[in-house]
Amino acid sequence: MTVVALSDIAKSFGEVQALHGVSLTLQRGEVHALLGENGAGKSTLLGILSGLVQPDAGTIALDGAPVRFETPADALGAGIGTVYQHFTLVPPMTVIENLRLGLSRSGWMGSRELAKRLATIGIDLPFAARVEEIPVGQRQLVEIAKALLRRPRVLLLDEPTSVLAGPEIAHLLELIRSIADHGTTIVLVTHKLDEALAIADRVTVLRRGRISGEINLRAATERRPSLTNRLIAMMFGGREPVAESVPHYAAPVDEARVVARLREVSARDNRGAPALRDLSLELCAGEVLGIAGVEGNGQQELAEILSGERHIDHGLLEINGRPLTNAGARVLIDAGVGVTTDERIAVGCVPGTSLAINLVLKRIASPPFAEGIRLHKFEIRQFAQNLITRFDIRPGNPDQPILELSGGNIQRALLARELAFRPDLLVCNQPTAGLDLLTAEQMLARIHEAAGEGAAVMLISSDLDELLRHSDRIAVLYRGEIAGILTRAEFDPDRIARLMVTGTEQEPAA
Amino acid sequence: MISRITLQTQRSTATSSVLAVIGACLAGAILLLLTGHNPWTAYRLIVERGLLDWDGLSESLKKMAPLLIITAGLLTCLRAGIWNIGIDGQVVIGAIACGVVAGELVGDLPRALLLITGAVVGGLAGSLWALGPAVLTARFGLNEIITTIMMNYLAFNLVSWLVKGPVKAPDIVTAQTKQIPVQDRLPDLPYTDIHIGLIVGVIAIIVVWLLFRETVPGTMLDVLGRNRRAAKHAGLPVTRLIIGAFLVSGGAAGLAGAIDVLGVFGLFKASYQPGYGFVAFALAYLARLRSIAVIPFAAFLSVLVIGGDAMSRRADVPSDFVPVLEGLMLLFFALAVWFEGRRSAA
Numbered sequence: 001m002t003v004v005a006l007s008d009i010a011k012s013f014g015e016v017q018a019l020h021g022v023s024l025t026l027q028r029g030e031v032h033a034l035l036g037e038n039g040a041g042k043s044t045l046l047g048i049l050s051g052l053v054q055p056d057a058g059t060i061a062l063d064g065a066p067v068r069f070e071t072p073a074d075a076l077g078a079g080i081g082t083v084y085q086h087f088t089l090v091p092p093m094t095v096i097e098n099l100r101l102g103l104s105r106s107g108w109m110g111s112r113e114l115a116k117r118l119a120t121i122g123i124d125l126p127f128a129a130r131v132e133e134i135p136v137g138q139r140q141l142v143e144i145a146k147a148l149l150r151r152p153r154v155l156l157l158d159e160p161t162s163v164l165a166g167p168e169i170a171h172l173l174e175l176i177r178s179i180a181d182h183g184t185t186i187v188l189v190t191h192k193l194d195e196a197l198a199i200a201d202r203v204t205v206l207r208r209g210r211i212s213g214e215i216n217l218r219a220a221t222e223r224r225p226s227l228t229n230r231l232i233a234m235m236f237g238g239r240e241p242v243a244e245s246v247p248h249y250a251a252p253v254d255e256a257r258v259v260a261r262l263r264e265v266s267a268r269d270n271r272g273a274p275a276l277r278d279l280s281l282e283l284c285a286g287e288v289l290g291i292a293g294v295e296g297n298g299q300q301e302l303a304e305i306l307s308g309e310r311h312i313d314h315g316l317l318e319i320n321g322r323p324l325t326n327a328g329a330r331v332l333i334d335a336g337v338g339v340t341t342d343e344r345i346a347v348g349c350v351p352g353t354s355l356a357i358n359l360v361l362k363r364i365a366s367p368p369f370a371e372g373i374r375l376h377k378f379e380i381r382q383f384a385q386n387l388i389t390r391f392d393i394r395p396g397n398p399d400q401p402i403l404e405l406s407g408g409n410i411q412r413a414l415l416a417r418e419l420a421f422r423p424d425l426l427v428c429n430q431p432t433a434g435l436d437l438l439t440a441e442q443m444l445a446r447i448h449e450a451a452g453e454g455a456a457v458m459l460i461s462s463d464l465d466e467l468l469r470h471s472d473r474i475a476v477l478y479r480g481e482i483a484g485i486l487t488r489a490e491f492d493p494d495r496i497a498r499l500m501v502t503g504t505e506q507e508p509a510a
Numbered sequence: 511m512i513s514r515i516t517l518q519t520q521r522s523t524a525t526s527s528v529l530a531v532i533g534a535c536l537a538g539a540i541l542l543l544l545t546g547h548n549p550w551t552a553y554r555l556i557v558e559r560g561l562l563d564w565d566g567l568s569e570s571l572k573k574m575a576p577l578l579i580i581t582a583g584l585l586t587c588l589r590a591g592i593w594n595i596g597i598d599g600q601v602v603i604g605a606i607a608c609g610v611v612a613g614e615l616v617g618d619l620p621r622a623l624l625l626i627t628g629a630v631v632g633g634l635a636g637s638l639w640a641l642g643p644a645v646l647t648a649r650f651g652l653n654e655i656i657t658t659i660m661m662n663y664l665a666f667n668l669v670s671w672l673v674k675g676p677v678k679a680p681d682i683v684t685a686q687t688k689q690i691p692v693q694d695r696l697p698d699l700p701y702t703d704i705h706i707g708l709i710v711g712v713i714a715i716i717v718v719w720l721l722f723r724e725t726v727p728g729t730m731l732d733v734l735g736r737n738r739r740a741a742k743h744a745g746l747p748v749t750r751l752i753i754g755a756f757l758v759s760g761g762a763a764g765l766a767g768a769i770d771v772l773g774v775f776g777l778f779k780a781s782y783q784p785g786y787g788f789v790a791f792a793l794a795y796l797a798r799l800r801s802i803a804v805i806p807f808a809a810f811l812s813v814l815v816i817g818g819d820a821m822s823r824r825a826d827v828p829s830d831f832v833p834v835l836e837g838l839m840l841l842f843f844a845l846a847v848w849f850e851g852r853r854s855a856a
Contacts, residue, residue: 309742329745339743347739353732361733361744365726373725 001028002064003153003185004049004080009058011044014407016434018044020209021058026154031176031186033196036206037235037294037462039433042189043158045206049187050082050156051075081152083143085159091132095125095142102146109149118145122178136271137168144175154185161195162296163271173199191294193231193501197224205234228502236464236497253472257285258321259456260306260337260425265315266480267301275301277480278315283425283456288448290471291460294500298480299460300342303429306458307339308332320424333362338418340411342430342460348414349402356384356398359417383420391416391446408439415443419450426450427458432466444470464493464500478503524803526846527796531810533846534838541834542827552825560817571704572774573812576601576766578711580790581797581804582718583762588794589722590755591735596643596658597763597787599665600636604764606669606687607635609771609778610677613688621694629768636764637757639665644756648749654756666783673780686779696773705773712805714762719801731755792840811836 004026011019019041026032036042047053048060051069059066062078069075072082089098096111103109109117111127118125123145131139140160147155157176161169177199180186190196196203197217205213213234220227260283269275276298283289293299304310305317308329317325319335327335341347349358360369360380368379384398393405393412402410411431418426428447432440448470451457461467467474468491476483476499483499486492499505539549559566580597587594612628619627643657674685696705721728734741734751741748766786771778789811797803818832 307743308745329742330747333745341743343739346737347743350733350737350740352736357729357733361740361746364729364744364746370726373727375724375726375729377724 002026003028003062005061005064006045006049007059007061009045009048009055009060011048011053011055014434018209019048019055022206022209022211023058024204024211026185026187027201028153028185029180029183030201031180031188031199033188033190033200033203034206035191035193035196035203035231035235037191037464039208039462040206040235041209042206044209046082046156046158046187046189049075049080049154051080076150076152079151079153080156081147081150081154082156083140083147083158083160085162087139087143089131089139089142089146092130094128094130095134096127098131098142099125099127099146099149103149107150114149117149121145121148121182122175123148136163136273137172140164140168140172141175144172144179148179148184152184154187155179156187156189158189159191159296160188161190161192163273169195191501193228196231197227203231205231207235232494232497232501235501236493253287254285254454258282259285259319260458261316261318262305263316263318265305265317266313267305267310268313269301275480276305279480279482281475281482283458285424285454285456286451287472288451288457288459288470290467290474291458291477292464292467292474292496292500293462293477295462297477299429299477301480302477303339303341303427303458303460306332306337306425306427307341308337336422336424337427338421338423338425339427340414340418340429340431342433344407344410344414345403349410351403352401354384354399355388355393355402355405355413356380358402359384359387359398359413359420362417363421387413387416387420391419392442408435411435411439411443415446419446422453423450423455425458426455427460429460430462431459432461432463440466464496468493468496476500524798526850527798527803527807527843530796530839530843530846533842534835537838537842538831538835542831545827547825547827552821552827552831555821555824556814556817558817559820560813560815566816566820568702568704570809570812570816571708573816574808575705575707575711575773576770576784576786577789577793577808577812578804579707579714579762579766579769580786581793581808582711582714582801583759583765584790584794585718585799585801585804586721586728586731586755587759589735589799590731590751591738592647592752592755593655594640594643594658594756594759595655595787596640596661596665596760597790598783598785599658599662600639600760600763601767601770601784601786602669602782603639603665603767604632604636605767605771605782606672606677606778607764608632608768609687612690612768612772613679613777616688616690616694624690624694625696625772628772629765632768632771633761633765636767637761639764640756640760641753644753644760647756648752662787669778670780673778679777684779686777688777690772690776692776695776696769705769707769707773710765710769711808715801715804722801727751727754789836792836796839796843 002025006022006024008021008023009019010021022045034042034045044053048055051072051074067078096114099114123141125138125142125145126134131142140163161172164172173195176186176188188196188200201218203215203217204211215227215230262279262281264278264280265276266274266278267276291299291302301310305312308327312326316323319337322335324332324335350361360383363369369376381398388396388398391412393409393416405413415431426447431443431447435443447457447459459467459471473485473487474491474496475485476496478499483503484505486496495505542549542552560570561567584594584597608628608631611631612624615624615627639661643654643661646652646657647654673687677687678685679688696707698705722732730746730751733746734748793804793807793811796807814835815832821827822829822831
């Protein structure tokens with residue numbers, strides 16, 4: 001029985017088309033997994049179902065009747081509950097208080113009644129404990145319980161296991177299965193193949209805003225390895241052979257000159273969970289090292305270690321042979337490390353200030369931009385004007401507030417800000433995300449230029465094609481470790497995709 | 511509570527501030543009507559006493575001095591996104607330090623040196639009082655709103671204990687420090703009885719204006735206030751900037767307290783609790799965090815306070831009316847900013 005039917009849903013954000021006419025049905029009591037790379041459109045689709053995002057075109061039907069969700073409250077009222085990837089609990093409040101926050105006004109429940117309801121679902125929680133005192137795995141259960149207390153017909157789960165450890169994951173998956181068996185439809189957004197295969201009834205794969213395939217696991221007679229291969233092909237397959245797109249830039253790699261060396265580096269993410277585990281890497285002058293991986297496998301933390309924004313718990317970082325472990329952002333910049341952040345606006349730009357100030361921000365206290373405490377505005381402006389011409393930043397007024405620029409021009413400015421000072425190590429985190437093809441190519445050409453001039457380049461990207469075309473080597477990050485490093489001769493999209501998704505090159509055991 | 515963010519991003523026009531002032535005066539008029547007073551008479555009395563009367567005008571201008579100094583200092587914090595709510599504590603600490611030191615040194619030092627020493631001691635004491643919250647915020651990420659508020663209570667009780675005991679002038683009954691004779695206090699501007707604190711205030715505003723316009727630390731503070739993550743990413747010395755902003759702000763507050771002692775009272779007494787902090791916040795935001803714009807708003811608020819004081823007595827309006835009017839201004843200001851935001855979003 002179809003509960004929800006989406007037809008021809010389209011959505012674009014600015015110039016980027018996130019979804020191109022996606023149709024999907026959700027059956028009563030099924031676990032429906034949505035798989036896909038980053039930027040495939042999973043989050044947008046989830047946002048549309050939960051009322052956070054309004055589609056540009058297409059319809060949503062609930063029990064066959066068309067509905068519109070203007071706000072998350074509309075979706076909630078229609079029986080669609082959501083558990084977001086980030087916690088929405090109030091840490092100093094107790095579990096029961098948090099649960100009650102999720103109740104509708106008419107649905108107030110006493111603690112005994114609450115406990116009984118949760119027991120029938122199979123969730124056991126320490127009601128009196130404050131949320132900040134309980135482990136992360138239990139907090140996730142509180143989130144789910146909170147959503148379930150409103151008796152939703154459809155429950156959307158966005159990467160529910162991303163914060164959990166092994167046994168907690170197994171427990172949660174069991175719980176999800178049992179919730180579905182009681183009649184609630186579950187949409188499980190994930191990029192973990194094994195989880196989808198373990199509990200889903202159907203898997204839908206999104207790729208670049210379109211549905212690239214669907215498998216009904218209940219009806220499938222294949223064995224797991226073959227299903228895994230089919231899903232990997234849907235997520236990543238169908239790429240051109242690498243040989244036909246050899247980069248037209250390729251700079252000579254000076255293997256004798258190691259610019260950056262990371263030795264057994266460990267670091268934690270913002271929640272304090274391990275994000276990098278004993279990671280070792282070397283980058284040589286002139287090479288482009290691509291970093292592949294499904295989002296959230298340590299790429300962010302790796303870039304932040306090199307920009308000096310994140311603490312290295314143990315391990316060593318050397319730049320040009322100098323030990324610079326936890327030396328801080330200033331020292332790393334001065335040591336010749338340039339990092340362009342993937343969070344262009346939230347981290348890269350200073351709102352309300354001019355393009356010129358943003359272009360010199362990392363060197364604003366040194367000559368020629370300052371002398372003592374005096375700011376040399378003329379030199380700053382002239383320098384900015386020069387970069388604007390060199391990097392074709394439009395519209396090109398150095399005094400214009402940076403946030404008035406388009407995404408592509410902001411990226412040009414952020415890259416220009418690093419390249420202007422000829423970094424020895426250039427780290428580009430998602431330099432082409434959200435850009436049109438032409439601008440993206442320009443950015444990559446600039447990055448190669450830097451490598452040609454002798455910089456070691458780390459190119460972090462979730463676009464596998466881009467990595468295959470532009471890297472000399474590709475390192476695959478999986479759960480904070482290097483799952484493998486491939487040289488250009490070994491490039492093979494399927495192999496890399498397998499490393500990204502499973503962390504190993506072996507065929508899964510039958 | 512006005513959001514910290516909205517005010518950081520909307521700094522463009524003076525219209526909202528002027529509209530807020532007009533709106534507050536209209537709302538105040540309605541309040542007066544409802545309580546059986548004639549708003550026209552009340553406002554006329556405020557202007558007559560605070561602005562058009564020579565004595566009143568010089569009182570208003572004297573009142574401006576501490577407001578300008580404190581707001582100038584506060585701007586370095588607010589533009590860096592730091593909420594130093596501890597102004598009132600820093601003021602009384604600066605005042606008592608100055609009162610004690612200057613009171614002891616009277617007669618030992620020539621007037622100019624005495625005044626400079628008193629002012630420097632007051633400023634340093636204010637800075638020192640702000641150092642605790644500064645370090646807690648910069649190094650450990652504690653919420654500065656809470657720490658500075660707590661430091662206020664500490665300061666109030668500390669000075670009250672000090673002035674009743676350890677530093678009390680021995681030969682006088684009331685709780686106060688030794689008196690500085692009139693001839694040793696701050697000199698007046700020529701042909702007036704307005705002490706030179708007003709000049710110090712205007713200079714403070716100009717210094718802060720130059721700080722943000724022409725200097726590296728000012729620009730860095732501004733960047734910090736607009737996007738702390740960007741500041742960290744760009745390798746700016748965030749810890750030092752936060753501590754520096756606190757020290758400047760605390761120092762300015764302490765200096766203002768010292769100037770009240772050196773220019774107005776000649777001593778520190780237990781009843782000194784001027785409550786400049788709230789007014790300084792109101793000023794800073796009415797001026798949209800722009801330094802020069804603080805001057806006219808400070809003049810306006812000073813006239814309001816001095817004139818309002820006289821008005822409440824003569825027109826039998828409760829003396830709480832002026833603080834109510836100030837509160838209304840902030841309320842209307844927040845509304846105006848909200849409308850502005852909606853208009854620019856639409």
